[in-house]
Amino acid sequence: GxxxxxxxxxxxxxxGEDVSMNxxxxxxxxTWLWYKQDPGEGPVLLIALYKAGELTSNGRLTAQFGIxxxxxxxxxxxxxxxxxxxxxCAGSGSGTYKYIFGTGTRLKVLA
Amino acid sequence: SQTIHQWPATLVQPVGxxxxxxxxxxxxxxxxxxxxxxxxxxxxQLLFYSVGIGQISSEVPQNLSASRPQDRQFxxxxxxxxxxxxxxxxxxxxxxxxxGELFFGEGSRLTVL
Numbered sequence: 001g002x003x004x005x006x007x008x009x010x011x012x013x014x015x016g017e018d019v020s021m022n023x024x025x026x027x028x029x030x031t032w033l034w035y036k037q038d039p040g041e042g043p044v045l046l047i048a049l050y051k052a053g054e055l056t057s058n059g060r061l062t063a064q065f066g067i068x069x070x071x072x073x074x075x076x077x078x079x080x081x082x083x084x085x086x087x088x089c090a091g092s093g094s095g096t097y098k099y100i101f102g103t104g105t106r107l108k109v110l111a
Numbered sequence: 112s113q114t115i116h117q118w119p120a121t122l123v124q125p126v127g128x129x130x131x132x133x134x135x136x137x138x139x140x141x142x143x144x145x146x147x148x149x150x151x152x153x154x155x156q157l158l159f160y161s162v163g164i165g166q167i168s169s170e171v172p173q174n175l176s177a178s179r180p181q182d183r184q185f186x187x188x189x190x191x192x193x194x195x196x197x198x199x200x201x202x203x204x205x206x207x208x209x210x211g212e213l214f215f216g217e218g219s220r221l222t223v224l
Contacts, residue, residue, distance in 0.1 A: 033213060042201050042215035043155075088154065090213065097143050097162055097205075098170075099213050101155040 006089055006102030014110050019076040021105040023089035032072040033090040033099065034063050043088055047074070081109050113138035117202040117216035124223055130175075130189040132219050134202030137183065142204040144185040145213070146177055149199040161185060197223045 006023045013019055023032070031050055035043035047058050049065035049072060056063055060077045072089055089102040117134040124130060136142050143162050147155040157170045159177035167177050174193050178186045185202060202216040 031211065035215075040199075040218070040220070042203075042218045045212055045214060048212050090155075097160055097168075098157060099145070099203075099205075100157070101147075103154045 004089055004091060004100055004102040006105055008105055009103065010106040010108070012108045012110060013079055015079060015081060017079055019079055019083070019107060020073065021087060022071060022073045023091070023102045024071045025091055025100075026070070027091075027093055028069040029072075029091035030069075030094050031092040031099075032063070032065050033092075034061075034072070034074050035088045035090065037086045037088065037104075039085075046087075076107075079107075079109050081111055083107060084109050113204075113214070115202060115204055115214055115216045117200075117219055119219060120217060121220045122222070124192050124221065126194055126223055127191045130187070130192050130196070130221070132187040132200055132202075132221075134185045134187075134216055135183055136204045139183070139204070139206065141182060142206065144179060145203040145205075146185065146187050147201040147203060147215075149201060149218075151198075155201065159187070192223045194223050197221055 004023045004025050033048050034046045036046055037043040047056050047063040052065055052069050053067050054065040062075045064073045086104045086106050088104050090099045092099045114137045145160045146158040148158055149155050160168050161179045164179055175189050200219045203213050205211050205213045
């Protein structure tokens, strides 16, 4: 099935560092969603974006809807051990009920 | 508030046996409902979605089927499981009207032996 390109695939960082990840699509999206998934659990919605250029924060997390509407970015500031997990982006275009997911970024935080 | 629940959480089934996973949503009406599958260490693949009772859209040809007998109930089924059906199955809902936030259930781990 169709998937978004998400990078990096995985990353190790030191506690306290900032993290950046992004998703790109060949199609224009009207909605971008960012999720965190812990092992054995369903993904939890972190941030939803609905307008090109929109910048939205949720605590230490900030996400942006790219101007071209074909990409989105997630930043985590001052990472802590509980930030460990897999982060997914998802997008949905006009006239569709479908959400397409990125391949995920596996984040590991070194204390 | 809205909640979504799916069961069973874990299932071990022999090849050739039937499957039924159930998902219900509470606190909303006429939701869009979705079934995704996640292979180990992989992303989420959309299997089916439904925008109303009895309306099912299939995304990939496979050994599975879905049904929506009630507004807030979504069922994933198979008549005869294959080894390749093993995975983590996730039900999700959104509030309808094209796009918006998508919320997931806890997931169901299926192992076919």
